[in-house]
Amino acid sequence: TFNLWDNELSFVEDLLEKDVRNNSAWNQRYFAIFYNPTKPSEEFLKKEVEYGISKIKLAPNNISPWNYIKGIIAKSNIEITVLEELCKTYSQSDTISPHALGCLVDIYEDHVKRGLTDKKELGIKTCILLAEKHDTIRK
Secondary structure (H helix, E strand, O other): OOOOOOOHHHHHHHHHHHOOOOHHHHHHHHHHHHOOOOOOOHHHHHHHHHHHHHHHHHOOOOHHHHHHHHHHHHOOOOOHHHHHHHHHHHHHOOOOOHHHHHHHHHHHHHHHHOOOOOHHHHHHHHHHHHHHHHOHHHO
């Protein structure tokens, strides 16, 4: 074939270095990983989660890397709980991210599904916090 996929990730990485908020570049990165004829390994996907986390730290209120990571988690064996500490950091800092709070809701839901019912109340409180203060548009 034409080796069209060979440079795609580095191209997209350059785009994200220029503008971490470039949602189209995030979508292209996801496409390049999951629609490439060569399927990604779990180890590669773990590195991609770390890559996404590094970009969240640059712009915690940018929804694109949050969604990117959630997309990777949905297509892998990586558990969403890998984001718990990051989410707690950005839900208690000076820069509260509604995306971190939303991710915490997903994490608490995951905990409850696994039988950790003590997290249910935290999930409800986080939903209320989002609805009343940090993400009122989605109330």
